[in-house]
Each structure stands twice: as structure tokens, then as C-alpha cells.
Amino acid sequence: MTPVFAHGSLRLYLLSLLAEQPRHGYELIQALSDRFGGTYIPSAGTIYPRLAKLEEEGLVTKSTDGRKTVYEITAAGREELLAREGDLDAIETEVTDSVRRLADEVRFSVTAAMKSLRADLASAKRQAGKENPAPPSSGAPDSSSSIRLESNRALHEADLVLNEFRQQLRADLRNRAAVARVPAATVPELRRQLAEVRAGILASLGR
Structure with missing residues (x-):
């Protein structure tokens, strides 16, 4: 992400961090990273x-x-902060916006992963249908029909579970972003774990 600090803004923001408490250089770098959810590390x-x-x-x-x-x-530093209080409020707004953009990126990753997993489940269902073609109807249910019904039911339930997961994680991320930071490492970790889940599901399907 491109740093949100305009000319002179980082200087002012450093003053605001030091107004909270004395810090050494690394603590200031870490504090900035925390405020930006890890998306900006000076x-x-x-x-x-x-x-x-x-x-x-x-x-x-x-x-x-x-x-x-x-x-x-x-x-003198505190006097400057007081005189530029409006500028500091604008910077804080930019920090909040950057964290929200990160949360949006995580939600996009979840949506893409859920679509991919649903597509794999649908593909597995179609493959199962090819391997177990339906015999001519005799008016009575057979094992192939039962397998198809069970497969359809499982696919429907899996879709419900995926949607529930997406909605719950989206709500969790929104709540987190509203009160604290969403670490930048959340996105790659989410992709990694979803890839593992997908691989496990496909393995269980014998693919």
C-alpha cells in the first residue's frame, strides 16, 4: 500500500505518538505498523x-x-500538536480508511476461495453422475438415484456452510477493524488455511 502520509504528516504523527509516551525508534516503527494493521512499516x-x-x-x-x-x-511539541489538531484528525481518518481497505481485501479473498470450493464440489457431483449413470426408470428408486439424491443434499448443505462461514468471518473482520487493527498477515494466512481445507475436501472426495 502506498503510504498515506502527505508531506509533513509523518512528522506530525510521530509527535502524536511521543505525546502518548516516550519511545525509542523501534517502538515508534512498531507503533506505526500497529496503527496501520501492518500495511505500512516505515x-x-x-x-x-x-x-x-x-x-x-x-x-x-x-x-x-x-x-x-x-x-x-x-x-513546544505539545503546543504544535494542539495548534495542528485538525491536521492530526485528518491523518487519523486516513489510518482508519487504510485498515478498512485491508479488511475489504480479506473479504474478497474469502469470497474467491468460497466460489472455488463450491465449483470443485459441483464438479465432483457431475463426475459422480458420469461414473454412475442413471438406469432406465422402473418406477422404483435404485441405488444410483439414492446416490444422486445424497450427493445433491450434501452439495446443498456444503453451500449453506460456506455461506455461513463467509458471513460470519465478514462480520468478525468488520468488528475487528472498527476497534483495532487487522494484521496484514491475515490475508496470506487465510489463503493458506483455505487452500488446506480445499485440498482436504478434495482428498476426501477421492480426487
Whole structure:
């Protein structure tokens, strides 16, 4: 994802993070990653020059804690935050939007995976019909008809389960995105687990 920070916005956002508590450089990088749900992870080369500039302007101070350099906002830094409160609110809105876009990507992945699994189940049903063609009707149910009925019923129930799963996960993601971050690793992990489920289902069908 392209960083949402316009010119000067990252500088302001770093001040807001330091207003919460003193932090060292890695903690600031981690805090930014958390706020963006892992979709934006700034490099040290992005963060430290801005911290140095903030220090030159008297907006932050730094001290050494063992091997770590801890940065702390100054009174002048808090005054700037207060003066630019509207700008900071706009940045927070962008952060929220980026997390929602990630949740949309996860939902899209779920939908695609569910469609693929339904197609495989339908294909397996058709294959079973070819391997067990229906004999001429004699007015009485036979084993082939029973197999087809059972297959149709299983496919219908599987479709209901898939739809229920999709709707429930979509609701869970929306609730998560509303109150906290959705980690970027959610998408590849979702794909991996759904691929495993699909492979297991196909194996059980003897495909």
C-alpha cells in the first residue's frame, strides 16, 4: 500500500505518538505498523531523520537508556500538536480508511476461495453422475438415484456452510477493524488455511 502520509504528516504523527509516551525508534516503527494493521512499516531511514529534525526544532528531546535512545516530546511539541489538531484528525481518518481497505481485501479473498470450493464440489457431483449413470426408470428408486439424491443434499448443505462461514468471518473482520487493527498477515494466512481445507475436501472426495 502506498503510504498515506502527505508531506509533513509523518512528522506530525510521530509527535502524536511521543505525546502518548516516550519511545525509542523501534517502538515508534512498531507503533506505526500497529496503527496501520501492518500495511505500512516505515524504515529506520524514514523515522530517524525526522526525529533528528524534530529535535533540532526543539519539539522533542532524546536521552540514552542503556543502548537505546529514547525520544520525548517537549512543551513546544505539545503546543504544535494542539495548534495542528485538525491536521492530526485528518491523518487519523486516513489510518482508519487504510485498515478498512485491508479488511475489504480479506473479504474478497474469502469470497474467491468460497466460489472455488463450491465449483470443485459441483464438479465432483457431475463426475459422480458420469461414473454412475442413471438406469432406465422402473418406477422404483435404485441405488444410483439414492446416490444422486445424497450427493445433491450434501452439495446443498456444503453451500449453506460456506455461506455461513463467509458471513460470519465478514462480520468478525468488520468488528475487528472498527476497534483495532487487522494484521496484514491475515490475508496470506487465510489463503493458506483455505487452500488446506480445499485440498482436504478434495482428498476426501477421492480426487
